[in-house]
Amino acid sequence: MSITDDPIIATESSTDDLANDVASDTPAEAVLEELLVEEVSIDGMCGVY
């Protein structure tokens, strides 16, 4: 078997694809966590309570 027929080459390629997927998914997940809840304090605001 020559080195070009070695299935490990394909595995390495898949790993690269996985790394790209993770890199592209991470920011979206972080944004989702930011968007679910946001807290503010209204202490000091007049006329709201």
Added chain:
Amino acid sequence: MTVELNQTFSLDPQVSLRPERFGALAYHFGNRKLSFLKHPDLVAVLEQFDGQRTLADALVLVGVDQDRWPSFLAALSTLETSEMIRAA
């Protein structure tokens, strides 16, 4: 403060939820904190809290995909820290 999936929760009795197009506003009349709940699914999960149902059960009942659960755990931990929800 970190919430766990096997915990049970209830909405603090001093908290009022006002529905909004983006989700809801939660206001705590005791500590005067205001939270923007920025997704209807998060509001739906809070509405499942009855002091008996576990958080995992609430997430399943609302139909939240498991890959989104970490985001909900983070958001609910924030809400527990601000006393909007409390462990039963």
